Amino acid sequence: xxxxxxxxxxxVLLVASFPLINNWLSNKSGKPTVDxxxxxxxxxxxxxxxxxxxxxxxxxxxVRAENEEMSQNIKKYKSELENTLYPSAGNKDSKIVFxxxxxxxxxxxxxxxxxxxxxxxxxxxxxxxRDFPILGESSLKAAKAxxxxxxxxxxxxxDFYYAALNHKQQFNDESILSIIKSIGxxxxxxxxxxxxxxxxxxxxxxSTRELAQNINIRGTPAIIVGDTFIGGAADISTLRSKIxxxxxxxxxxx
Numbered sequence: 193x194x195x196x197x198x199x200x201x202x203x204v205l206l207v208a209s210f211p212l213i214n215n216w217l218s219n220k221s222g223k224p225t226v227d228x229x230x231x232x233x234x235x236x237x238x239x240x241x242x243x244x245x246x247x248x249x250x251x252x253x254x255v256r257a258e259n260e261e262m263s264q265n266i267k268k269y270k271s272e273l274e275n276t277l278y279p280s281a282g283n284k285d286s287k288i289v290f291x292x293x294x295x296x297x298x299x300x301x302x303x304x305x306x307x308x309x310x311x312x313x314x315x316x317x318x319x320x321x322r323d324f325p326i327l328g329e330s331s332l333k334a335a336k337a338x339x340x341x342x343x344x345x346x347x348x349x350x351d352f353y354y355a356a357l358n359h360k361q362q363f364n365d366e367s368i369l370s371i372i373k374s375i376g377x378x379x380x381x382x383x384x385x386x387x388x389x390x391x392x393x394x395x396x397x398x399s400t401r402e403l404a405q406n407i408n409i410r411g412t413p414a415i416i417v418g419d420t421f422i423g424g425a426a427d428i429s430t431l432r433s434k435i436x437x438x439x440x441x442x443x444x445x446x
Contacts, residue, residue, distance in 0.1 A: 419441075
């Protein structure tokens with residue numbers, strides 16, 4: 193089905209360019225040397241013989257279009273992305289803002305947790321964490337717990353973040369309380385914060401969901417470094433490279 197769609201789309205695009213092709217193939221008298229039917233036959237034969245090339249070209253074009261749309265969306269919602277009301281770590285004076293949309297149940301997010309720790313410790317960027325629970329009730333429970341910790345002590349949020357991403361099972365009340373205690377938060381303080389700040393926590397999560405939708409983020413992890421989007425897991429060298437590129441871009445603008 194996909195091949196058929198791409199085939200038809202390619203044919204439409206190429207036939208639509210017939211006037212330009214026809215003009216290029218015209219002789220000195222200005223009359224076309226190749227008729228429309230011949231060009232269509234040539235196009236059909238090419239697509240039939242090289243379908244993968246056509247698919248690759250269309251895929252590249254789609255990726256370019258999506259990247260451009262993402263770049264525009266990032267610029268449009270830049271102030272919300274850099275909202276300092278959300279948990280953050282790293283160098284808060286840095287001009288480079290590094291935003292992570294993540295889910296505590298996301299396997300790729302868990303894989304990246306050590307790399308994220310390195311990014312924070314490098315001290316080159318201001319890292320903002322957007323709890324984006326998309327993988328069910330267990331994820332939502334963990335996100336709410338993280339933000340309840342943040343309401344108690346913002347500096348403890350990062351401890352919960354690392355501990356929760358190292359947790360290998362689904363989250364339930366028992367496992368969350370175990371994490372809470374391991375980072376030095378009293379159980380009673382946590383329960384009070386979770387209840388007292390329920391509306392604020394729900395609003396923060398909903399705002400993150402709306403922001404992700406507006407930017408067209410559909411999965412986790414999703415990272416934005418300055419104006420650059422990284423979809424899916426990325427290793428430490430890739431993350432540092434994007435940070436260095438953003439640093440260079442900032443310096444070039446001065």
